[in-house]
Amino acid sequence: MRASLIQLSVSDAEPVAERRARADALVRAQRGADLVVLPELWALGGFAYDAWSAGAEPLDGPTAELMARAAKDIGAWLHAGSIVERDPDGPVYNTSLVFSPGGDLVQTYRKIHRFGFDSGEAVAMGAGQEIVTAGTEFATLGLATCYDLRFPELFRALLDAGAELMVVPAAWPARRREHWSLLARARAVEEQAFVLACNTAGTHAGVEQAGYSVVVDPWGTVLAEAGPDEEVLTVEFDPAEVARARAEFPVLRDRLLGIPAPAQRR
Ligand SMILES: O=C(O)CCC(=O)C(=O)O
Incomplete structure (x- = not known):
């Protein structure tokens, strides 16, 4: 399968409408990819709290609406990164959107671990x-966002839910x-899964972003890595490698489901 990470x-200087139009054009330029991925809160900015x-x-x-049309027009799965979601009955959420090649919004994920400690x-x-x-025809995607990457228990839960490609x-x-x-x-390495981190x-x-988007295979090998500036990272890989890696090196079989309690001191 071919994946393109945009x-x-x-930047503050670029109006949101222009960035939306630019993202749309970049997604549309990925025709031929099976999966296209955009980053977190790319329209408003991940640190533009105001x-x-x-x-x-x-x-x-x-x-x-724009992303649904783009996915449909290029016939690709699109993880459109995340938006600031307005829920009429609650707070705003950092919500990821996944569109099918038919342009349907098939899944949404509200970021679980929010960054900033007390701010x-x-x-x-x-x-x-x-x-x-x-679920896609290629593999099951596990959804996580940015700071979530620091919490292995979330990825273990995604593994248990069947995820083979973690999209972050x-x-x-x-x-x-x-x-x-x-x-x-x-x-x-720990989930024996592909990680697509965009x-x-x-x-x-005032916050410089790192770039360095990366695609890692279930063995921990970096298949492709971006530099610090805007770029599209395109990579081809076989999702069946997940099953092969898990069979060849069956470490997940040795999980202790029910970690023994610490020994009591007498
Ligand atoms: O964990 C970090 O260092 C960065 C996380 C972050 O920037 C975010 O979740 O928006």
Whole structure:
């Protein structure tokens, strides 16, 4: 299968409508890919907290509508990164959107782990509550977003839900680029799954983004890695490698489901 990760540059200078149009053109330029992936909160910016409330949109809002048409026109699966989702009955959410090649919104994932500790996303957004996978004809996608990458228990839960390709849109800062690259490989090795981690580039709201989107196979081998600037990372791989890796090196069989309690000191 062929996947294209669009490492979009997000800058304060570019109006949101222009960035939407640019993202649309970039998705459409990936005709021939089976799966196209965009980063986290690419329209408004992952750190542009001040813009979130006014720019929040429903699941049939302008970004979703544009992306649905693009997916349909190129006949590809599209993980359209995430939007600031306006829920009429609740807070806003950081919500990922997955479209089928027919242009249907088949899955949404509200980011579970919100970044910022006592500020930023952690206070401005609601927390997702559900583990989400998306079935395609190639493989089952496991959905996670940016900061989620730091929480192995989420990826274990995705594994148990059948995920074979972990798709991780992000707005990960340059300051912690080494964590990003290391954790993407760690999640691939630990779940014996492909990891498709699509980051943003550029600087917005004073936060330089890392770039370095990466595709890792179930053995932990980096199949393709972007640089720091905007680029499209295209890679071909065989999703059946997940089953092969899990059969050839059956480490997951040795999981202790029910870790023994710590021994009591007498
Ligand atoms: O965990 C990190 O270092 C970055 C996470 C982040 O930027 C995010 O989740 O938006």
